[in-house]
Amino acid sequence: MEITLSPLSPSISKTFYSSLHELKDGERIRKCLQCGTCSGVCPFGYYMKYPPGKIIGTLRAGVFDLVTKTDSIWMCVSCSACSAFCPTQIPITQALMTRVKEEMILAGSVPAELQTAFKNSQQYGNPLGESPRKRADWATGIQPEVNILGKTKQPVDVLWFVGDYASYHPRMIPVTKSFAKILNVLGIKFGILGPEESSDGDSQRLAGERGIFEMLAKKNGQAFKKYQFREIITTDPHAYNALKNEYPALGISYPVRHFTEFLFERLDQIKPLLKKEVKTKIAYHDPCYLGRVNGIYDAPREILKSIPGVELVEMAHQFSNSLCCGGGGGGMWLDGFQWERAHVRLSEWRVKEALECGADLLAVACPYEPPRFEDATKTVPNANQLKVREIAELLAESMDL
Amino acid sequence: MKIAVPIKFVPDLVEELNIDSSGAALDTSWLRLIINEFDDHAIEQAILLKERGGAEVTIICAEGDGVDDILFNAAAKGADQLVKLMGSDAAMMNSHATARVLADFFKEIQPDLILTGVQAHNDLDGSVGALLAEYLGMPYVGYVAGVTAASGSVIARKEYPGGIIGEMEVKLPAVLGIQAAEQPPRYVAYSKINQVSKTVKIEERAISDLDSSGGATVGRMFKPEPAQRAEIIEGSPEEVADRMVGIFKELGVM
Ligand code: SF4
């Protein structure tokens, strides 16, 4: 567990502590009660040698290097549960955990798996290391054809920011196609950036690589500027979070909505199209950066309820108390690292919760989740009957697209 | 100790490779280039030597897309000098031409140790390291996976088949072909590379004439062609799996 910092390591404790106070609401860190609520709600709190409250303790005692000598910080999946429940409202995830990760990266202590995702993001504009030229390949065969703005240069109403996993991950491509078909059926004039789209960078930012985040954001900002559209919609909660809460500070400011908000607004138009019954008991998983961080809980549930035959049930952790799928904050790229240490996967925990509440389908609204949860259904005993579906997939099924 | 690390770029296999109309070379219009992996290890090994015993590290690369970024990346890791060779005609730059250009440069800057990637996947026309050593009259050891500095010499660790490791003392100046550094190439925060790119200068050196003689000429370049008995199974994963099960049954192995 001990790792040594390279000589690049800055002299940390004091300068680091005061730098935190300069962040938005960062001065609240002074008010930490050392109550331990953060480590209690943290899904990996029991495992971390230094959960948030303890890190603050080391900062106060001037012994923060104890923290940087361990790799405890890489268990943080940036789920924001600590920030939501801290009684003194310290923005723990943003102003502490992310900053500690940044410091570790500057000092050169980065788990190998994470390095690969960072290098790929730098080189190809996506963490998966796929060819940027193939970013719109998923759209092949969709009719009417998906409008790639660089090719058609037509003004559109909606710019759909597709995102990394939705563009490339083999489990997500059918979901992405489903959403394109839904937009077509609804008669939405939309376009995508295709090869000109880069990763939104949110997860890289939360994993401590702010430099890459800014580089990617600037690239996206330049691409946005070239085209005419009224708003951005996205199927990716991290892209949504970045566009809504992080890009404006970099001068990139556009109205943005998650696709569930966009569809919720059109529910009257959608309902008559939902012809096929989907007879199933559905548990909906709130993605951290849609629910807890951005307060969108109802739109996805209302959409699900409008599908004929669907009965919605709730898992033990729900709404602001939802449990992370384990993919955030770099977790997507630290699977082996975290498994080696904790021997649990948050996705497996979540799948167990879905089974316990009697669901036979776990509905999700984030592109990290179908592959994560589906893998978990293969390893959790008696979970192989549990289906995992993205909301767009369920809608397309009921619309018979 | 003065260490020089000549590096080169190779086609990135993330993009599909196409053959141009001449039928003897890759179509460069679709090519994406990245640093040769072995050269990346050579940089890491040089930085490790610098950290352990002090050294002045110079990285040299022929001009091209993305070269500045890689040079700045090396500087952020700890390289001291960055040199870009200008006027290098990609078509002419085989290992022989590269080695001749580098030899001229090294005669001038006189490094004690030259580390280069032992090979590259795009050009199996003899490695630059061995050619360089010949032109400079220096000793050469290839497939090195670890280097320790001694006085006036280095100890090069080399792996042999069967798990045998040899250590040999090499008198300086010398050229080593690096197969792997002692640790994987380190990660540098993007902000650091950015910072370096604003403060560190890349020295540009013009190269006059290229002599690529002695190299192999490509007669024909082509994608692997299925031999007559090979059957390429196409279709969805399910269809392919079905067909394979069928074949296994026909062959009586299932
Ligand atoms: S929950 Fe807030 S106040 Fe309590 S220990 Fe954690 S950071 Fe401090």
Ligand code: SF4
């Ligand atoms: S963001 Fe989530 S994983 Fe990170 S410390 Fe807070 S509760 Fe734990």
